[in-house]
Amino acid sequence: MYSSEDLERFYFQYQTEAMPKGISVEQFCSRNKVPYNIFYKWYVSTQ
Numbered sequence: 001m002y003s004s005e006d007l008e009r010f011y012f013q014y015q016t017e018a019m020p021k022g023i024s025v026e027q028f029c030s031r032n033k034v035p036y037n038i039f040y041k042w043y044v045s046t047q
Helices: 004-021 025-031 036-046
Strands: none
Touching: 004 025, 004 036, 025 036
């Protein structure tokens, strides 16, 4: 299971590495073997 800290680090990595290249968060999750639905639930709960 992924902790909130893990997902926060993952999101920061996405923002710094993938977002500038135009890679979608779904693609980034897939490439890093992070289930998108878990990431999405975390993201919605932190907003």
